[in-house]
Amino acid sequence: MRRPDHQPQPAPTHAPGITGVTAGAVLGPYLRTQAADFLRSLRLHRENTAPTDAGSRTAEQAATALRRSSRRIGATLRTFRTALDPLWAEQLHTELTWLSTTLAREHAYADRLVRLLDALHGLSGGTALPAARTSGDKGRPVLGVGAARAGALLERQLTLARTRAHSAALQALGSARFHAVADTVALLASEVPLAPTATGPAADVLGDPAHRAEQRLRGAVAALPPDESAEPYNEAHDAPWHHTRLLLRLHRYAHEVVHGAPDPRLAAPVHALDLHRDAVEAAGAASAAARTPRIAPATAYALGVLHADQRHEVEAARAVFRESWPYPGADTVTGATTGAVRS
Secondary structure, three states, X not given: OEOOOOOOOOXXXXXXXXXXXXXHHHHHHHHHHHHHHHHHHHHHHHHOOOOOHHHHHXXXXXXXXXXXHHHHHHHHHHHOHHHEOHHHHHHHHXXXXXHHHHHHHXXXXXXXXXXXXXXXXXHOOOOOOOOOOOOHHHHHHHHHHHHHHHHHXXXXXXXXXXXXXXXXXXXXXXXXXXXXXXXXXXXXXXXXXXXXXXXXXXXXXXXXXXHHHXXXXXXXXXXXXXXXXXXXXXXXXXXXXXXXXXXXHHHHHHHHHHHOOOOXXXXXXXHHHHHHHHHHHHHHHHHHHHOOOOOOHHXXXXXXXXXXXXXXXXXXHHHHHHHHOOOOOOOEOOOOOOOOOOO
């Protein structure tokens, strides 16, 4: 894989679709479309909140779509705020971030539990495992004994967390704060509060912020910890990777606005960073469970093996990201940060 140049990049060639049109003519339809998707997802969620399996599945799909449109609107307000009413954009961006974060928690806890239980199943099956520190060659039996208890402990903890997140999401969707957000998005579906600058050429008003979003992402990638000094258990290295994931999201959505479609080259890096986030959080859950008071040594050992497994998944996701990063640079990527442009 190759890394971005450490020299300033030339401004990109703007998409033909934004040549000869104003910024408002590009930004307005995009935001109205996302607002309409938001309202449609909200209606679907409200219609399928009955306590039935079918209703729950449909409501979950609607909540996913609601988060997706919230993220796209929020990212667009952040990247292209100079073309929008600044106070309105900042307030709505803040509220959409709150909403998408609140709605994401329940889904995250459910996925984390499935991931950890699947990993435990694999580790206690036919996979070769390290020996327990206190049991020598009896490591596999110790894990077998502790795996079931570790799984039960994780299920109790994460199911409780998911239940609380579900209640918090329902409370949020019924709050005055959310109704104010929904009202604002409903107005956005018909009228976008544009700034006077939105009457300028889209290639300049939108192209330049989109280019800066790409440059911030390139700088973050160049500043990632180097491969040769990677420490699988050093959680301090997680933060720059999470930051890169956020910047990649902003760049993807800016590309959608300017070019009218996602960049297919980014699908693999996006997936890798999603897996990275999931593995980091799963490792954290295993570590937290291992700190539960008065658990049996076999349970603690199984959770320790599980934590190590998920930290290796973290490293694997980082390797996939580096291999799939599509933007070429002058040097072969080693992860070195000398001269990197920082966001």
